[in-house]
Amino acid sequence: MHDKAVFLRGYGFFNFFMRLKVNGDQLETMAETVEGLIGEFKLEPKGVAVEVNMAIVKKADYGSFRLKEGDEVEIVSFVGGG
């Protein structure tokens, strides 16, 4: 996925990239939607929750929710705790 992205970026006018902040880290993605983004991380919607710019995105909307440059995304799941 990322090799292809780097290749395409070389063409300049073919800019599929978007810079996002995901879980505190700056990164570049070709994903256009929340569904695409969590797919890049090999995550399934089940068991995760996603926030974009502090607002929760419902699972039913993952496919239609379009990400935009500079969005701040949080992806959380359950870990051991009391």
Add this chain to the structure above:
Amino acid sequence: MSGKLKIGGVEFSSRLWVGTGKYKDFDETRRAIEASGTDVVTVSVRRVNIIDRKSENLLDFIDPKKYKILPNTAGCYNVEDALRYARLAREAGISDLVKLEVIGDERTLFPDVCGLLKATEILAKEGFIVLPYSNDDPITAQRLVDAGAACVMPLGAPIGSGLGIRNPYNIKIIRELLDVPVVLDAGVGTASDATVAMELGADAVLINTGIAGADDPVKMAAAMKHAVEAGRLAYEAGRIPRKLYATASSPIEGML
């Protein structure tokens, strides 16, 4: 409160609830939970590690079909954070249950009562089944119920301290004062602590460190299971009153 425990319409078969933090690995978590006989486990909400996606997932070891997943808002020190974590937990999970924590101080991890009340009220209005982790004050417990809490979770002692039930009479008063279930949360260090909590009338006990921190967590989980059952039976059976002097168990009549 005989029979099955019910909180906010959800039925629980076990009166021992188990936390999933601090275990050596997920396999030990799974074995301890099995040994405890519980049907409800607490979890926390944290960022997914997006850099290292090879890390295993807790829910691969704890089957949500077999166990009720009770997410907490541990680590939240204000109302806004607690609301945020609770809402994320509901979206990630499958139920409206939330063990609400609004912590007031890092050293004691005692609850921030004002924040807890506010967050309870907001989340209850949003349809959450709110199980607030509170201190052992009966009036606070009453106020939490007024704010919409489905049960109260008074602490026995500070989280992870293993100090046992520091204020047994307050726990007893909370039980007698309220119509909702009382789940003793935090402070249980060994089996006898869990029994005492149940004998005082707690409807359930939540234990994490007391099991996970034991030398043999799986064995301690089994001990806690028996301890909670024994304490509950004793509570239902009704203990004898304490007396200062002896009463003979054997008859005088027929003595030579």
